[in-house]
Amino acid sequence: MKGIKEIPADWSPESDPQPVEDSIPLAWKRGVKRSAFQRLSTQSRWIVPAVQLGLDFATWIGLYVIVSAFFPGNEYGLPELLLPAIVMAITLSLIGGYKFPGNMASLNYAAEHMIACLSGFVASSLTLFLIATYDSTINSSRAVFALSSMGFCVVALAQRRFLWFALRSLHQKRSLLILADAETGAQFLRAYRAHGQEQGLEFVSVDPSLVGVEVDGPDSPVFAFAAEDLPKLLRENPQHMHEGIVVAAADQNLAPKVLSFLATVHFQDMPVYSTQSFYEAYWEKVPLHLLTPTWPLQAGFHLVKHSAFAAIKRLLDLSLSTIALVVFFPVMSAIAVMVKLDSHGPAIFRQSRVGQHGRRFRLYKFRTMKVGSEHQGIYTKTNDPRITRIGKFLRVSRLDELPQLINVLRGEMSLIGPRAEWVKCVEQYEDIIPHYHFRHLVRPGITGWAQVNHPYGANMEDTLEKLMYDLYYIRNFSLQLDAAVILKTIHVMVLAKGR
Numbered sequence: 001m002k003g004i005k006e007i008p009a010d011w012s013p014e015s016d017p018q019p020v021e022d023s024i025p026l027a028w029k030r031g032v033k034r035s036a037f038q039r040l041s042t043q044s045r046w047i048v049p050a051v052q053l054g055l056d057f058a059t060w061i062g063l064y065v066i067v068s069a070f071f072p073g074n075e076y077g078l079p080e081l082l083l084p085a086i087v088m089a090i091t092l093s094l095i096g097g098y099k100f101p102g103n104m105a106s107l108n109y110a111a112e113h114m115i116a117c118l119s120g121f122v123a124s125s126l127t128l129f130l131i132a133t134y135d136s137t138i139n140s141s142r143a144v145f146a147l148s149s150m151g152f153c154v155v156a157l158a159q160r161r162f163l164w165f166a167l168r169s170l171h172q173k174r175s176l177l178i179l180a181d182a183e184t185g186a187q188f189l190r191a192y193r194a195h196g197q198e199q200g201l202e203f204v205s206v207d208p209s210l211v212g213v214e215v216d217g218p219d220s221p222v223f224a225f226a227a228e229d230l231p232k233l234l235r236e237n238p239q240h241m242h243e244g245i246v247v248a249a250a251d252q253n254l255a256p257k258v259l260s261f262l263a264t265v266h267f268q269d270m271p272v273y274s275t276q277s278f279y280e281a282y283w284e285k286v287p288l289h290l291l292t293p294t295w296p297l298q299a300g301f302h303l304v305k306h307s308a309f310a311a312i313k314r315l316l317d318l319s320l321s322t323i324a325l326v327v328f329f330p331v332m333s334a335i336a337v338m339v340k341l342d343s344h345g346p347a348i349f350r351q352s353r354v355g356q357h358g359r360r361f362r363l364y365k366f367r368t369m370k371v372g373s374e375h376q377g378i379y380t381k382t383n384d385p386r387i388t389r390i391g392k393f394l395r396v397s398r399l400d401e402l403p404q405l406i407n408v409l410r411g412e413m414s415l416i417g418p419r420a421e422w423v424k425c426v427e428q429y430e431d432i433i434p435h436y437h438f439r440h441l442v443r444p445g446i447t448g449w450a451q452v453n454h455p456y457g458a459n460m461e462d463t464l465e466k467l468m469y470d471l472y473y474i475r476n477f478s479l480q481l482d483a484a485v486i487l488k489t490i491h492v493m494v495l496a497k498g499r
Contacts, residue, residue, distance in 0.1 A: 048163060049098035053089060059155050060085040064148045068140075076140045079131060084124040084145075088152065091120040094484040097160065104164035110157060112491045117153035119487060121146075174241040175200035179227060179262075180248035181207060186216040187289070188248045188275065195283060199243065204230065206249045206258075227258045234265070244271040246278045284453070285468035286475060291435045301475060309479055317415050321408040332402050335366055335394065342390040345371040348403055353420040356443045361412040363420055364403035368394050378425050379459060398493050404446045416482045417445025418470040429463060439470045442477065449473035449481065452488035 061081050068074045092098065095112040103109060125145065178188055178201055185203055192201060203215050205223035214220045225233055234242070247254070247262065254262075266272040279287045325332075336347035349367040351374065352360055368391030369384075376386065387395065394400035407413040413420060418439045421429070429436045450469035454462065473481060 048100045048167065052098055052100075052159065052163065055159055056089055056092070056152075056156055057082075057085045059159070060088065060148065060152050063151045063155070064144065067144050067148050067151070071141050071144050074141045074144050076144075079128060080140045080145070083127060083131075084120070084149070087124040087127065088117065088120040088156075091116040091123070091487070092156070094480065095487050097156075100163065100167060104157075104160040108491075109160075111495060112487065113157050113160070114153055115490050115494065116487055117149065117156070119490075121149040174243040175202050177202050177204055177230075177233075177242050177245045178248055179204045179206065179230075179245060179254075179258075180215075181205065181250075181253055182210060182213075184248040184250075184275070185223065186220075188246070189216045189220060191287075197282075202242075204233075206253045227255065230258065230261060234270075242270060244273060246273045246275065248275050279468075280472060280475075284449075284472055285465075286471040288433075288435075288464060288468055288471075291438070291471075293435070295435065295438065296441060309477070312479070313414065313416075313482070314411075317408050320415060321405045324402075325405050325409070328402055328405075331399075335390075335399060335402070338390050339367055339388075339394075343367075343370060343388045352423045353444070354423055354426045354440060355412050355420060356440060358437065358440050359412075360423060361407065361410075361420075363413075364406055366394055366400040366403060367391070368400050374422070378422065378428075380456060398447070398489070401446050408446065412443070414443040414445045415447070416485050417443050417448050418473065419448060419451060419466070420444035432460070433464065433467065436467065438474065439467060441474050447485060447489040449485055452485055452492055 064076065064081060064084075068076060089098075092113070095116045096109075097113065097116065128145075176199055178185060180188060180203060182205075185205070189201065189203075201221060202225075203221055203223045204225045204227055205211055205213075206227050208226040208228070210223045211226050212222055214222050245262065245265065251259065262272050273281065275287055276290050279285055339347040345367055347367060349365050349369075350362050353363040355361050368388060369386045370388060373386035380387070391400070404413060407420075408415055421444075426436075448470065449472060450466040453469050454466050456462075473485075
């Protein structure tokens with residue numbers, strides 16, 4: 001058969017040359033031999049969330065039983081004990097409540113935690129109410145349920161803060177190994193510092209001549225090891241604690257035995273990340289410098305796999321935007337009157353925007369700036385004098401976006417997606433930013449992953465940062481991510497973080 005070599009008649013196993021695999025030293029094949037403590041510290045990636053999940057269930061059940069003791073005659077069964085705990089766990093997972101070592105001690109997390117608990121309380125209350133209409137045995141006191149929910153919110157937050165402080169010192173001692181060359185090492189270090197993470201970094205060079213050289217100029221770490229020293233570093237230096245390895249260098253710059261060793265390590269106890277997978281796992285965005293024209297064709301692209309979700313998403317957009325327009329009609333009417341009274345001009349601002357697949361449409365929102373302000377610059381600055389008095393309130397509360405519900409009904413937008421940008425901005429960005437058009441693979445949204453994770457764009461750097469979040473949303477297009485955006489949007493609105 002063409003392409004397949006014939007086996008010689010005199011062939012024998014003894015006459016065959018030694019396979020390439022056997023030329024790899026045994027130390028490279030074995031990977032990493034780690035102590036029990038090292039394995040436990042690495043496995044805390046899933047052990048700690050599992051423990052926290054168990055604590056959440058125990059906390060809810062314990063609180064419900066204790067509070068019920070103060071209400072004689074209160075009856076409860078498995079639905080009251082298990083269903084709310086499941087719903088609370090789901091809502092907390094959406095805001096990263098089981099993602100250690102996320103900063104559980106921050107005020108931002110505390111606010112999101114309380115919003116998630118409130119959402120879980122409402123969702124579980126409605127679910128139990130629906131079940132109770134068909135099951136008369138469910139008649140537990142509403143007071144017991146409400147008090148248990150409030151207690152759960154406080155105790156669950158306290159547990160997370162305690163675990164975060166307890167694990168913080170251990171996490172800081174576990175450095176990341178960065179396998180890089182001169183260019184990718186400096187690039188990764190700058191991105192890592194910009195995110196303000198506290199972990200140490202140890203740089204491993206694919207070029208032995210770089211050992212001892214500073215990664216990014218004065219006062220930066222040096223390339224401490226060469227790639228061929230990885231087995232020695234990981235096997236013979238048990239005092240080194242590593243959380244993972246990031247392969248920042250291109251595959252073609254890595255020796256075959258290094259790639260083989262990394263594969264072995266990855267399937268033992270230490271994760272090995274590509275630059276893109278590290279960005280997504282730690283920073284929940286996509287690095288722009290790794291984008292290629294075939295990026296949307298990569299494996300694991302949820303947008304293609306979940307076409308059913310796209311249909312469900314459109315159905316939810318139609319139903320929820322209709323309900324929202326009815327519910328908020330009095331509010332929208334009052335806002336329109338205030339906008340008219342506050343400054344000269346129409347209450348509704350209309351502008352040509354770019355939608356899915358580059359289609360243009362007319363977007364509606366409440367006017368928050370003086371008439372003609374869009375011709376005085378495409379970016380909004382802090383304390384921008386163009387913003388009206390009522391406009392400032394509408395922006396921080398995000399209420400200026402309400403008229404976009406009409407765009408959602410018309411199919412031009414979704415409730416959740418990348419921001420719909422002005423046509424003039426898109427034309428400028430597409431000339432400067434490679435692959436910017438990828439963000440138009442989905443419908444733009446009233447709110448989105450970039451909007452809740454990064455402030456309103458005030459310059460080109462902000463635009464690039466938000467694009468990375470937009471592409472993460474597109475790559476991980478899912479109901480779970482949409483639910484997380486909704487909770488984070490509520491957090492932004494409650495704390496008036498808009499601009």
